Amino acid sequence: MLWQHVVGFFLHPLHEWEEVRRQNLTIGRALGHTLILGAIPVVSGYLGTTEFGWQIGTAETVKLTHWSAGIIALLYYLVIIAAVLSVGWMIHWMGETYGATQPLARCIVLAAYIPIPLFLVGLAQLYPVLWLNLLIGIPAAAYTVFLLYLGIPVMMEIPAERGFLFASAVLAFGLVGLVGVLAATVILWSLGVGPVFTH
Numbered sequence: 001m002l003w004q005h006v007v008g009f010f011l012h013p014l015h016e017w018e019e020v021r022r023q024n025l026t027i028g029r030a031l032g033h034t035l036i037l038g039a040i041p042v043v044s045g046y047l048g049t050t051e052f053g054w055q056i057g058t059a060e061t062v063k064l065t066h067w068s069a070g071i072i073a074l075l076y077y078l079v080i081i082a083a084v085l086s087v088g089w090m091i092h093w094m095g096e097t098y099g100a101t102q103p104l105a106r107c108i109v110l111a112a113y114i115p116i117p118l119f120l121v122g123l124a125q126l127y128p129v130l131w132l133n134l135l136i137g138i139p140a141a142a143y144t145v146f147l148l149y150l151g152i153p154v155m156m157e158i159p160a161e162r163g164f165l166f167a168s169a170v171l172a173f174g175l176v177g178l179v180g181v182l183a184a185t186v187i188l189w190s191l192g193v194g195p196v197f198t199h
Contacts, residue, residue: 002033002036002037005019005020005033005113005116006037006116006120009113009116009117009147013146013147013150013151014150014154017150017151017154017155018154020109020113020155021106021154021155021157024105024106025105025109026105027104027105027108027109029109030084030088030105030108030109030111030112030113031081031084031085031108031112033112033113034080034081034084034112035081037116037119037120038077038080038081038084038119039077040119040120040122040123041076041080041118041119041121041122041123041125042073042076042077042080042122043073044122044123044124044125044126045069045072045073045076045122045125045128046069046070046072046073047126048125048126048127048128049063049064049069049072049125049128049195050063050064050065050066050069051063052126052127052128053128054127054128054129054130055129062197063197063198064195064196064197064198065196065197065198067196068195068196068197069195072195079181083115083174083177084108084111084112084115085108085111086177087111087114087170087173087174087177088104088107088108088109088110088111088112089104089107089108090170090173091107091110091111091152091156091170092104092107092108094166094169094170095107095156095166098156098158098162098163098165098166098169099158099162100156100157100158100162100166102155102156102157106155106156107155109155110151110152110155110156113147113151114144114147114148114151115144116144116147117140117141117143117144117147118137118140118141118144120140121136121137121140124136124137145171148167148170148171149163149164149167152166152167152170153166153167
């Protein structure tokens with residue numbers, strides 16, 4: 001069923017949101033799907049940074065140690081899970097403001113399926129070169145935003161106009177969360193808790 005949803009969100013996204021709403025999936029099922037799909041960028045990033053590495057110009061190929069990449073991969077995975085749960089909770093919390101009171105389970109399902117394009121494009125991290133990841137990642141991010149704006153009115157059962165405002169608020173929350181994660185990363189690196197490179 002998971003992979004049917006994944007394909008459906010690319011072939012007929014509006015119908016797929018309606019199908020997801022009809023199924024009334026549980027929080028456990030949504031988290032199970034997140035654990036599977038969220039592992040794609042995590043494992044790809046781990047393999048890409050330890051086995052393949054990256055190169056700037058004609059300089060030597062840079063790789064991370066397995067231990068360092070493993071710690072980063074674990075934290076990455078935990079952040080993905082925390083992001084889905086926090087966005088789902090925020091959708092539930094903000095629902096009353098937009099006249100869209102829905103069960104927490106539906107809100108977390110919504111949050112779990114919105115980032116499907118970003119999870120899948122995580123395969124590009126097997127080759128961790130910035131320009132390539134941006135080239136592939138920007139369209140995936142745009143499609144993720146599209147799924148958010150399409151999914152909020154359907155899943156929360158509100159008019160499209162109100163759904164647009166609701167989705168904009170959710171997007172703002174997500175961007176603030178992203179900035180928070182980046183800031184935390186910079187602070188950790190400045191404290192010496194950063195990646196360790198092979199020599």
